[in-house]
Amino acid sequence: MSITINHISKSYKNVEALKDISFDVKAGELFGLIGPDGAGKTTLFRILTTLLIADTGNATVSNFDVVKDYKKIRNSVGYMPGKFSLYQDLTVEENLNFFATIFGTTIQENYHLIKDIYIQIEPFKNRRAGKLSGGMKQKLALCCALIHKPEVLFLDEPTTGVDPVSRKEFWDMLKRLQQTGITILVSTPYMDEAALCDRIAFIQNGAILEIDTPKAIVNHFSKTLYNISADNMYQLMESLRFYKHTFSVYPFGEYVHYSDNRMNMNPDELNDYLQSKGLKEITIEVMRPTIEDTFMALAK
Ligand SMILES: Nc1ncnc2c1ncn2[C@@H]1O[C@H](COP(=O)(O)OP(=O)(O)OP(=O)(O)O)[C@@H](O)[C@H]1O
Numbered sequence: 452m453s454i455t456i457n458h459i460s461k462s463y464k465n466v467e468a469l470k471d472i473s474f475d476v477k478a479g480e481l482f483g484l485i486g487p488d489g490a491g492k493t494t495l496f497r498i499l500t501t502l503l504i505a506d507t508g509n510a511t512v513s514n515f516d517v518v519k520d521y522k523k524i525r526n527s528v529g530y531m532p533g534k535f536s537l538y539q540d541l542t543v544e545e546n547l548n549f550f551a552t553i554f555g556t557t558i559q560e561n562y563h564l565i566k567d568i569y570i571q572i573e574p575f576k577n578r579r580a581g582k583l584s585g586g587m588k589q590k591l592a593l594c595c596a597l598i599h600k601p602e603v604l605f606l607d608e609p610t611t612g613v614d615p616v617s618r619k620e621f622w623d624m625l626k627r628l629q630q631t632g633i634t635i636l637v638s639t640p641y642m643d644e645a646a647l648c649d650r651i652a653f654i655q656n657g658a659i660l661e662i663d664t665p666k667a668i669v670n671h672f673s674k675t676l677y678n679i680s681a682d683n684m685y686q687l688m689e690s691l692r693f694y695k696h697t698f699s700v701y702p703f704g705e706y707v708h709y710s711d712n713r714m715n716m717n718p719d720e721l722n723d724y725l726q727s728k729g730l731k732e733i734t735i736e737v738m739r740p741t742i743e744d745t746f747m748a749l750a751k
Pocket residue numbers: 463464466467468486487488489490491492493494495533608
């Protein structure tokens with residue numbers, strides 16, 4: 452195992468940020484920690500990168516204990532924190548040089564690891580980091596986290612606030628990095644990114660809700676899910692919210708995703724109810740739950 456987490460809990464005064472968390476990440480795996488703001492993702496990253504000590508439980512990274520062997524861990528992991536953490540007044544090249552130097556290496560020595568990413572920001576190597584766009588900052592931060600050839604890479608919400616094209620490029624880069632044998636633990640609030648991981652853990656309010664592959668996790672959605680549309684979205688949402696058999700209802704693009712609290716619901720009956728509320732052009736279709744639907748159901 453590359454990362455083991457056993458019964459980790461952490462509180463800040465009266466906020467329980469992590470509640471008895473346990474899971475493992477295999478060597479070479481691209482593992483996603485998926486959850487909303489405040490779920491406890493950053494707290495877990497800080498514990499695993501030895502910046503914070505858990506109240507209870509233990510964890511290892513590359514077989515090193517996060518408390519006893521913290522120095523060894525610091526040498527063998529790369530950490531890209533959620534908030535931009537580079538030196539704003541240093542240039543792109545100076546930032547990279549700085550991180551290489553503190554880890555006792557040089558840009559040349561490990562250039563092959565960052566080459567794909569660095570060539571995209573190299574034209575701006577004399578620009579101060581504070582003057583880069585969001586996507587470029589994120590690429591520089593990734594280069595800095597990689598320059599000492601870490602065995603394990605921790606990426607805390609690396610694509611938050613980054614445009615969709617740069618997000619796609621970033622995930623392509625992660626896949627290529629994974630092929631070099633690096634284990635990657637990445638957190639994200641974006642469900643479409645969850646699908647790109649080997650396995651994912653849903654986290655909410657400091658607790659793990661479920662862990663599985665993206666393909667299998669949707670099997671944890673235990674109800675039949677319906678994709679519903681009508682001529683008036685607002686009226687449709689309101690009518691479904693007040694329907695006495697509703698289990699869950701939320702907007703999903705131009706549709707509403709609905710599940711019913713009965714074992715066998717008859718869509719015609721629901722159609723009649725919606726018509727009685729003045730709705731027209733109603734469509735009701737059974738659909739396969741997405742990762743997001745599954746998270747919403749488990750988080751309920
Ligand atoms: N230093 C702190 N003092 C008090 N409470 C904290 C502190 N750091 C985090 N918290 C609280 O602990 C909980 C977990 O926060 P954490 O930052 O780990 O979550 P997160 O999933 O990374 O979310 P975000 O993306 O918003 O940072 C939240 O309720 C947060 O308000």
